[in-house]
Amino acid sequence: MADIASAAGVGKGTLFRAFGDRTGLIRALCEARLEPVREGRRGGPGAAGARPPPLQRVSALLDAVLCFKLDNRHLTLALEGSGRDSPYRAERYERWHTLLHGMLEQILGLTDSDFTAHALLAAVRADLVEHLAGQERVPREELRRQLASFTAKILGTRPCGG
Numbered sequence: 001m002a003d004i005a006s007a008a009g010v011g012k013g014t015l016f017r018a019f020g021d022r023t024g025l026i027r028a029l030c031e032a033r034l035e036p037v038r039e040g041r042r043g044g045p046g047a048a049g050a051r052p053p054p055l056q057r058v059s060a061l062l063d064a065v066l067c068f069k070l071d072n073r074h075l076t077l078a079l080e081g082s083g084r085d086s087p088y089r090a091e092r093y094e095r096w097h098t099l100l101h102g103m104l105e106q107i108l109g110l111t112d113s114d115f116t117a118h119a120l121l122a123a124v125r126a127d128l129v130e131h132l133a134g135q136e137r138v139p140r141e142e143l144r145r146q147l148a149s150f151t152a153k154i155l156g157t158r159p160c161g162g
Contacts, residue, residue, distance in 0.1 A: 054106040059151050066147055069129045076126040
């Protein structure tokens with residue numbers, strides 16, 4: 001916090017008053033960086049006209065979450081790894097789960113969309129993304145391909161767009 005305060009040209013107390021603690025600061029940074037993802041979801045293809053089918057939207061959402069976590073690995077890993085801020089209690093997780101659950105409910109023949117949403121989101125947990133990208137050095141495009149393939153297998157379809 002001292003290094004961040006110094007770089008920002010403010011006192012450490014200012015950061016603590018604004019964000020409470022390190023986790024609050026990380027949460028605020030993640031939320032700010034998530035805004036383009038949310039805007040893209042609202043204004044992306046199909047927003048003004050016909051929406052893509054649910055299977056395509058599920059794959060696109062998971063891909064967006066994966067890319068966000070790849071681009072912000074240290075922040076998301078720190079936030080999801082903090083003991084009191086379980087990733088399952090985080091507001092962004094609840095938003096993603098609710099959105100994904102709603103999409104999955106629109107897929108004919110799919111049962112237990114609530115559990116399926118949780119299981120699919122587990123595939124993009126920050127610790128797994130860090131392990132695969134950081135430790136195993138799986139390239140970004142390969143991770144995206146693997147996630148699309150995994151999602152398609154879970155949903156009983158072929159990968160969208162590839």
